[in-house]
Amino acid sequence: MNEKSPRAVFERAVSLLKGGARQEAESLCRDMLERDPGDINFVSLLGSILATRGAYEEAVDLLSRAVKAAPGHAKAREDLGTLLLNLDRVEEALPHLERAQELRPPHAPLKSKLSAAYQRLGRSDEAQRLRTEAASLSPTQAKLDEATRLFVKGQFRESEKLAQELVRENPHDVNAALLLARLAMMANCYEDAREILERIVDKQPRFIAAWHDLGTVLKECHEYEEAVAILDKALTLEPENALTHYYHGAALAMAARPAEAVESYEKAVSIDPELPGAHIGLGHVLKTVGDQEGGIAAYRRAIELRPNFGETYYSLANLKTFRFTEQDVEAMSQRLANESLPVECRVHFAFSLGKAFEDQKHYDRAFEHYALANQLHRDTIAYDPVQTGVAHERMREVFSADYFAGRGAESGCQSADPIFIVGLPRSGSTLLEQILASHSLVDGTSELPDISMIAQGLTQPRSGQAFPRCMPDLSEDAVKGLGEQYLEQTRRHRAAAPFFTDKMPNNFAYVGFIKAILPNAKIIDARRHPMDSCFGCFKQHFAKGQTFTYDLFELGEFYLEYCELMDHWNAVLPGAVLHVQYEEVVADLDTQVHRILDFCGLPFEESCVNFHETERAVRTASSEQVRQPIYSGSVQTWRRYGEHLDGLREILEPVFPELPASQA
Helix, strand or coil: CCCCCCCHHHHHHHHHCCCCCCHHHHHHHHHHHHHCCCCHHHHHHHHHHHHCCCCHHHHHHHHHHHHHHHCCCCCHHHHHHHHHHHHHCCCHCCCCHHHHHHHHHCCCCHHHHHHHHHHHHCCCHHHHHHHHHHHHHCCCHHHHHHHHHHHHHHCCHHHHHHHHHHHHHHCCCCCHHHHHHHHHHHHHCCHHHHHHHHHHHHCCCCCCCHHHHHHHHHHHHCCCHHHHHHHHHHHHHCCCCHHHHHHHHHHHCCCHHHHHHHHCCCHHHHHHCCCCCHHHHHHHHHHHHHHHHHHHHHHHHHHCCCCCHHHHHHHHCCCCCCCCHHHHHCCCHHCCCCCCCCCCHHHHHHHHHHHHHHHHHCHHHHHHHHHHHHHHHHHHCCCCHHHHHHHHHHHHHHHHHHHCCCCCCCCCCCCCCEEEECCCCCCCHHHCCCCCCCCCCCEEEECCHHHHHHHHHHCCCCEECCCCCCCCCCCHHHHHHHHHHHHHHHHHHHHHHHCEEEEHHHHHHHHHHHHHHCCCCEEEEEEEEEEHHHHHHHHCCCCCCCHHHHHHHHHHHHHHHHHHHHHHHHHHHHCCCCEEEEHHHHHHHHHHHHHHHHHHCCCCHHHHCHHHCCCCCCCCCCCCCCCCCCCCCCCCCHHHHHHHHHHHHHHHHCCCCCCCCCCC
């Protein structure tokens, strides 16, 4: 970070916060506090930011420090009182709110908070007086503050009721509307947020923060091209807004337009060289298009700007072919030991250190860090193995031999365009996709979420319809329409080739659904030795989902579930799924390429054997590995970890494949 006055940096953090870049603002505050832990302005601002994202314990600690060091800091007093009030620590909150009211001019939101505190302490007369005063100062603001308070407390229905009243009563108050939209986004109510944001930009087209949030909402709804279009409009309003170019780059990347995303991110960092997120995004898309050197340089710049942000180090580790320096290892170790950093940052540092020590062949230390990373992350997510078993059993019950026997030859959408590659992550699916995408008749599209989205979209709670049990009741036209819907939704990822790949690994659970709606689609089951597959997952920190991968026991049990479900598909749909073993591809590439192409009905092309020469965007963790010739270095890697994996081996041994003696 360039040396700038604390005031200038503080104003920049506030500006980022107003523009919706909360993570950027948080990192800026943390970096400044590393330099000067006693800067109360940054202590207070960071505490307020953390309170809005639910990091309550650290927020209380920071804001308490702020008011202790600067008792007359009205904003810190109010924010601490508000946080304690929302945590139902009302008696602690009251003196801070009362002192804040003494320190600042009459302020409707503060009066509303004090009113709520008095009400909960049984001081009804004082509560009513303050409610009246707040309403007289600003009825809209008082109601908005109450809606916010209810939302933070988890009283979503009450909050929504007030929010709807506000929108009806104050259609021109765009600041209130923006906050309501952000509340909806926090609750994952994206359609509600979208509706509010579209009204905002219609009424006040130059409100750039609303355009940014609308782009984010559209991305969350998987409407990537629409997000790009929205941010295109925002750029016509403020062509030199770095944050807009940053959001634009992210939308382009999600829309599978990485070359254009590079341009947007480069524009963002040319306007604002100190925007770390743009450097990180630039690193991601440069990696995707195969410019590893450029990607590393972008990540390195982001590390200079945000040294405590573990995700950037992990992005380097995720290049797989990258090697950390001793200085990197020392820096990461120091930051991992800093328990005041957000848990997710420490998770990324721990995963990165695992990779660094593995590359150094220090396998005990590597496992220690992989285990810590997984444990830290597992404590923050929800995964229920029982629900997994129930979901898979429902698939077996519905998509039975009888179900498929009752379907006519012309059932479903007859297109043969898709080639699905399924299995567990880290099982060689990216290699198989690269082989197929090297064929002149096949477009490689990476991991597409559409199959599960379409399937789960069939569940309609109001009518009682639920997937997969509703499938036997759907008409032939409805089932055909689902296949056509998939082809339409995925068209944006394709070029001109007649066939395309979809390598979403989790689609293994939807094989029956796929063959019902797209009976002519090809499905390939990518397998790797169970130990390598599961431990490969354990070493990988996934951007989203794959919640079963953060505990070795749960991983092993999930693998058994996967095998059982694939056995079912092979029984009810004999010959419909091609099993491809990673180790066999490594041992005899030419034979396996012929086998895969024959299954897909494709003529042999030498380019499929020379897949590493194919120039295309690859977005998954194996992007650098598939740009190299086939190699055997990733076969049987689990053996390096010895007794650390004994428990996993015991679970998986019943499903070990029969491999050549040299690999057994």
